[in-house]
Each structure stands twice: as structure tokens, then as C-alpha cells.
Amino acid sequence: MSTFPDRGDKKQVEEGLGFTPKFDSDGLMPAMAIDATTKEPLMLAYMNAESLQLTLEKGEAVYWSRSRQEIWHKGATSGHVQKIQEIRTDCDQDAIILYVEQIGAGACHTGRSGCFYRKINAASGEMSFVEDGKAFDPESVYGKA
Amino acid sequence: MSTFPDRGDKKQVEEGLGFTPKFDSDGLMPAMAIDATTKEPLMLAYMNAESLQLTLEKGEAVYWSRSRQEIWHKGATSGHVQKIQEIRTDCDQDAIILYVEQIGAGACHTGRSGCFYRKINAASGEMSFVEDGKAFDPESVYGKA
Numbered sequence: 338m339s340t341f342p343d344r345g346d347k348k349q350v351e352e353g354l355g356f357t358p359k360f361d362s363d364g365l366m367p368a369m370a371i372d373a374t375t376k377e378p379l380m381l382a383y384m385n386a387e388s389l390q391l392t393l394e395k396g397e398a399v400y401w402s403r404s405r406q407e408i409w410h411k412g413a414t415s416g417h418v419q420k421i422q423e424i425r426t427d428c429d430q431d432a433i434i435l436y437v438e439q440i441g442a443g444a445c446h447t448g449r450s451g452c453f454y455r456k457i458n459a460a461s462g463e464m465s466f467v468e469d470g471k472a473f474d475p476e477s478v479y480g481k482a
Numbered sequence: 483m484s485t486f487p488d489r490g491d492k493k494q495v496e497e498g499l500g501f502t503p504k505f506d507s508d509g510l511m512p513a514m515a516i517d518a519t520t521k522e523p524l525m526l527a528y529m530n531a532e533s534l535q536l537t538l539e540k541g542e543a544v545y546w547s548r549s550r551q552e553i554w555h556k557g558a559t560s561g562h563v564q565k566i567q568e569i570r571t572d573c574d575q576d577a578i579i580l581y582v583e584q585i586g587a588g589a590c591h592t593g594r595s596g597c598f599y600r601k602i603n604a605a606s607g608e609m610s611f612v613e614d615g616k617a618f619d620p621e622s623v624y625g626k627a
Contacts, residue, residue: 341607351592354609356602367512367526367577376521381512381577393604424604425612427597428590432512432526434598445573447496452572453579457501459538459569462486464499467570 340390344430351428359431360386366431370398370444372451373422373436379444379451382409384433396421398435415478417441442473485535489575496573504576505531513578515543515589517596518567524589524596527554529578541566543580560623562586587618 344350344357360366365383372379382400384392388408391399395410398419402409412418419437426433443450448471455464489495489502505511510528517524527545529537533553536544540555543564547554557563564582571578588595593616600609 354600354611356607356609369514369523369526371523378514378516378579381514381572393602393607396604421604424602425598426600426602426609427526428592428594428599432597434523447573449573452577453570454573455499455571457538457569457571459541459566462501462538464501464571466499 341386350430356426357430358386358389358426358433359429361431365401365403366433368398368400368433368435370419370435370437370439372439374438377451378453379419379437379439381452382411389433392421392435393424398437411444412440415441415446417444417478419444441478443471446475446479447471448473448475448478486531495575501571502575503531503534503571503578504574506576510546510548511576511578513543513545513580515564515580515582515584518581518583522596523598524564524582524584526597527556534578537566537580538569543582556589557585560586560591562589562623564589586623588616591620591624592616593618593620593623 342357364385367381368384369381370379385401388399388401398411400409418440421435421437423436445452449468450472454468456467457464487502509530512526513529514526515524530546533544533546543556545554563585566580566582568581590597594613595617599613601612602609
């Protein structure tokens with residue numbers, strides 16, 4: 338159940354200053370976490386109304402895990418919490434950007450600083466690593482590879 | 483119908499160099515466009531397999547419009563195309579980042595350089611403008627406000 342106000346008309350949504358987030362048919366919206374200092378994108382995950390509310394209350398990123406179907410306070414296991422520096426929404430208020438201070442060595446469960454560590458070669462369809470080395474050992478942090 | 487290869491196991495998806503994108507139950511994945519020079523996030527939209535393939539072929543951002551339910555070659559109306567500098571995917575290959583050169587004054591249909599022009603005050607739930615002025619006049623570009 339959303340605790341956010343009802344949305345007004347298109348003009349209010351796009352030009353107003355009331356935060357009236359819109360969730361999709363699954364009750365979710367995408368949230369991109371970006372390192373507030375380096376501007377490097379860290380990860381893209383999803384929030385439902387409850388996790389968005391918790392994010393605002395705690396000042397730390399709280400997502401909705403689609404795979405586990407549960408509230409996911411990022412860093413609860415690894416210690417790699419994301420401290421919110423600034424939250425933005427877009428014109429139609431159905432997407433979120435979190436500018437965060439990433440605590441610990443990285444945001445990605447593979448051990449890298451962020452999840453977007455591969456770029457795509459459009460001609461070949463193959464990828465190459467942008468960030469090859471791992472920032473931390475996922476096995477020691479999460480107890481599994 | 484996806485023209486991309488079948489996905490392998492988790493290790494191949496996360497550590498491999500074959501691009502095997504995963505679309506959600508609606509056949510879509512989120513794509514964040516970021517200004518390649520300034521690192522400012524421009525917009526978040528969605529791609530289906532066809533629009534992703536077209537993006538790779540054209541070297542310009544092609545999205546799927548959820549509201550119009552059609553392929554959306556960004557800039558076809560406004561001239562504000564997004565020339566791809568680099569495309570990245572994330573660990574589980576279900577999200578895309580486009581680093582782009584934004585042609586024209588801006589990416590947002592409201593007339594701003596990007597869509598994320600408001601930040602949220604967590605305590606009050608109110609927002610304030612990060613980017614107040616408009617970069618272009620949407621009426622003159624799109625023919626409507």
C-alpha cells in the first residue's frame with residue numbers, strides 16, 4: 338500500500354513540487370544508484386512503495402528484491418550500505434536516481450565496485466570488461482561466490 | 483522475438499563476454515541514458531529486443547514507448563537524437579546504460595537537458611528543482627507543451 342499522495346494532472350506531475358511516485362503494474366519502479374563523488378553508476382534495482390519510504394526514512398538505499406520477493410536493505414549482509422546524498426525523480430516520477438556514498442569496496446555482488454563492468458561492442462555483439470579486477474572478494478563478504 | 487543468443491548459466495551471464503540480455507515479463511528492460519561528457523543522467527526509458535537491436539545497428543538510442551506501444555527512435559520528432567558513445571550492461575544483463583552525445587539542447591520533453599531535474603527532500607516529501615530553467619522551448623520543438 339502506497340503512503341504517497343495521489344498524483345495530480347500531467348502539469349502537476351511534471352512541473353510541481355509534490356513527490357507523487359508512480360509504480361508499475363507490479364508495484365515497482367527502477368532506481369539507479371550512482372556514486373555521488375565519481376558519478377559512476379553503481380547498480381540498477383527496483384523499489385516498491387514500502388522500500389522507497391524506508392529509503393527516505395533511513396537515509397540508506399532500501400530496494401525490493403524481485404528474486405527473493407522481499408525488502409532488501411542493501412548492505413545488511415555485506416556491510417556495503419549506500420548512504421543517500423541526494424534522491425531525484427524524473428519528469429513523470431516513475432524512476433529514481435540515488436546519489437550515494439557507497440560504504441565498503443563495492444556495490445556489486447560479483448565483487449566489483451559497480452554492476453556495469455562490461456561494455457558491448459555493437460558490431461560483434463561481444464562484450465569487454467570496463468572494470469576487470471574485483472574490488473573485493475565476494476566469497477569472504479557474502480560467504481559464497 | 484529476440485535475436486539475441488540464449489543465456490548460459492549464472493557464471494556465463496555474470497563473468498562471460500557474450501551479450502545475452504534478459505527482458506522482463508513484458509519483454510522490456512530499463513535503459514538509462516547518461517551524457518558521455520558530463521556524466522549527467524539524461525533519462526530512463528525502456529527497450530524491447532527490437533529497439534535494443536536497432537540501437538546497436540544505428541548507433542543512436544531507440545527505445546520502446548510504453549505509452550504509445552511502439553518503437554521510439556529518440557529525436558525522430560525533435561531532432562534531439564542520442565548518439566551512442568558506449569553501451570554497458572550489468573551483472574545479470576537485465577539493464578542497460580547508454581553513454582550518449584545528446585544532440586540538441588536537451589533530452590527531456592519538458593524542455594530540460596535531462597529528466598531528473600527535481601530532488602526529493604526526505605523529511606518533508608517535497609521536492610525542489612535542481613535544474614530550473616528550460617534548455618529549449620518544448621512547444622517550438624514538439625509543437626505542443
